[in-house]
Amino acid sequence: MDSGIAAEQQESSFHDRAHRLLASKTSLIWVVTWEEARLETQLGRLADHTFKKPIPLLVWSATTGLVDRRDNQVFAGTESPRSALDAVLRIETTVIVLLEDLHPFLTDPLVVRRLREVSRSLDAGYSSIFVSAPDLHVPRDLEKAVAVLELELPGPEELGSVLQRQLDGSPGTHLAEPELGSALVRAAAGLTEDEARRAFARLLLNKTEVTAENLSEIYEEKRQIIRKSGILDFVPPRGGLDQVGGLANLKKWLQMRKRFFGRQARNAGITMPKGVLLTGVSGCGKSLSVQAISSFWQLPMVRLDMNRVYGAPGGPEEGLQRAIETAEAVSPCILWIDEIETAIVGMSGDPTGLATRIFSSFLTWMQEKTKIVFVAATANEIHMLPPELLRKGRFDEIFFVDLPSEQERTDIFTVHLRKRGHHPEDFPIVNLAKSTGNFTGAEIENVVVSALYRAFGEDRSPDGDDLYWAVGQTIPLATTMAEKIKEIRRWADQRAIRAS
Numbered sequence: 001m002d003s004g005i006a007a008e009q010q011e012s013s014f015h016d017r018a019h020r021l022l023a024s025k026t027s028l029i030w031v032v033t034w035e036e037a038r039l040e041t042q043l044g045r046l047a048d049h050t051f052k053k054p055i056p057l058l059v060w061s062a063t064t065g066l067v068d069r070r071d072n073q074v075f076a077g078t079e080s081p082r083s084a085l086d087a088v089l090r091i092e093t094t095v096i097v098l099l100e101d102l103h104p105f106l107t108d109p110l111v112v113r114r115l116r117e118v119s120r121s122l123d124a125g126y127s128s129i130f131v132s133a134p135d136l137h138v139p140r141d142l143e144k145a146v147a148v149l150e151l152e153l154p155g156p157e158e159l160g161s162v163l164q165r166q167l168d169g170s171p172g173t174h175l176a177e178p179e180l181g182s183a184l185v186r187a188a189a190g191l192t193e194d195e196a197r198r199a200f201a202r203l204l205l206n207k208t209e210v211t212a213e214n215l216s217e218i219y220e221e222k223r224q225i226i227r228k229s230g231i232l233d234f235v236p237p238r239g240g241l242d243q244v245g246g247l248a249n250l251k252k253w254l255q256m257r258k259r260f261f262g263r264q265a266r267n268a269g270i271t272m273p274k275g276v277l278l279t280g281v282s283g284c285g286k287s288l289s290v291q292a293i294s295s296f297w298q299l300p301m302v303r304l305d306m307n308r309v310y311g312a313p314g315g316p317e318e319g320l321q322r323a324i325e326t327a328e329a330v331s332p333c334i335l336w337i338d339e340i341e342t343a344i345v346g347m348s349g350d351p352t353g354l355a356t357r358i359f360s361s362f363l364t365w366m367q368e369k370t371k372i373v374f375v376a377a378t379a380n381e382i383h384m385l386p387p388e389l390l391r392k393g394r395f396d397e398i399f400f401v402d403l404p405s406e407q408e409r410t411d412i413f414t415v416h417l418r419k420r421g422h423h424p425e426d427f428p429i430v431n432l433a434k435s436t437g438n439f440t441g442a443e444i445e446n447v448v449v450s451a452l453y454r455a456f457g458e459d460r461s462p463d464g465d466d467l468y469w470a471v472g473q474t475i476p477l478a479t480t481m482a483e484k485i486k487e488i489r490r491w492a493d494q495r496a497i498r499a500s
């Protein structure tokens with residue numbers, strides 16, 4: 001299934017990398033994953049195809065002991081890790097061994113010792129031991145002896161076959177159009193195989209036809225799962241760029257980079273855009289524009305809440321780490337950090353240096369990340385932004401979003417009238433734009449909303465007078481904050497380019 005944009009993100013698959021390790025006689029391999037069943041399937045494939053002849057895959061867990069996966073034959077008396085390792089040592093042919101859930105036993109120095117000995121004695125041949133664990137807490141004594149592999153979340157191809165199997169199993173249900181398949185696969189990016197299977201199964205349940213409307217069910221599933229990570233929120237795509245009035249420069253910039261996320265660009269070795277920072281006057285569409293990027297680029301978006309990073313149970317460092325891992329797992333994606341300055345608040349009053357440390361690990365990650373996680377940040381209190389954040393190489397561009405021009409105000413009226421089912425041509429929007437100098441986008445939206453309310457309350461269709469009335473009711477914030485806006489503009493003049 002070709003889902004275009006959500007192409008494989010890693011140059012080589014787990015299979016290829018594991019194959020290389022086996023071929024080079026690596027005897028101890030640590031695999032970071034939550035997905036034991038999927039790992040078993042992958043290793044089964046390696047056991048079948050790496051060597052001239054298929055070799056056995058033996059799987060150990062503390063409850064079952066060592067089991068030969070081909071015939072489910074159990075090696076008696078191998079429930080303890082040491083007895084299992086002893087049994088492995090006695091096998092003379094080439095095998096792949098998967099030890100599931102070994103990590104709780106690795107606090108026992110004797111188990112660690114035995115594992116090292118067994119792995120060393122396997123070095124001569126092609127047998128190898130895989131240890132699966134949800135994280136990378138390798139005991140120090142083993143660090144030198146293990147190779148580490150990550151079983152990435154399933155890519156579009158694997159998700160595609162999961163979907164296909166579910167469809168095959170539900171003959172009463174079909175997709176309204178074939179392209180929907182890729183859209184579903186894209187929507188499921190970031191789920192484990194199990195999660196995706198459950199999500200698809202629920203989606204197909206009791207339906208004869210799946211339509212684009214149903215995509216939101218997958219997004220909801222994903223939202224729940226990402227929520228469980230505790231730090232990130234999944235933001236379902238809403239309106240596209242057509243919901244944003246004005247900001248032509250920003251739109252052009254986004255338009256030019258849309259292609260970068262396609263498979264071709266990636267294969268051509270094009271450097272991916274890293275991120276964008278939107279600063280500017282409150283209520284003029286910064287957050288709105290960030291949300292529009294997601295649907296415009298057709299990439300999933302997750303939001304990082306810095307307050308949650310600081311409140312994370314394992315401490316902020318672990319919180320940030322987990323957030324980054326989750327975002328990378330959903331890659332390619334957009335990571336939205338709204339009001340990034342709040343992350344840095346109190347840095348001056350930061351006696352322990354914690355905030356500074358968190359922030360600098362974030363910057364380092366931004367600089368060095370290899371996964372496609374496009375950072376879209378917004379900032380209001382620009383004077384709080386440290387120079388490190390603004391340095392070249394961090395964000396590809398810093399945009400300044402000013403109060404909308406007259407033409408832009410016309411566009412914003414158009415957007416909001418249309419959004420509510422009205423024809424902009426029926427209203428004097430050009431003149432309205434003239435009489436709303438200094439209004440923010442949010443205030444124009446409010447004008448439209450109040451005008452519609454008034455007409456509705458009087459049981460008639462809205463007209464120009466309702467809008468003029470609402471304009472008269474509004475005191476634009478910019479009038480009272482003229483000084484502050486001047487200051488923002490001065491700052492932006494030297495550091496940012498205009499979004500309009």
Ligand SMILES: Nc1ncnc2c1ncn2[C@@H]1O[C@H](COP(=O)(O)OP(=O)(O)OP(=O)(O)O)[C@@H](O)[C@H]1O
Nearest residue numbers: 243244245282283284285286287288412441442445
């Ligand atoms: N350029 C615009 N086009 C269309 N609607 C807009 C525009 N700017 C603002 N709005 C409307 O105002 C609302 C608030 O804007 P938004 O939240 O994007 O502002 P912001 O720049 O992020 O402000 P803040 O700095 O206060 O967070 C939007 O949801 C949208 O409905």
Ligand SMILES: [Mg+2]
Nearest residue numbers: 286287338378
């Ligand atoms: Mg905002």
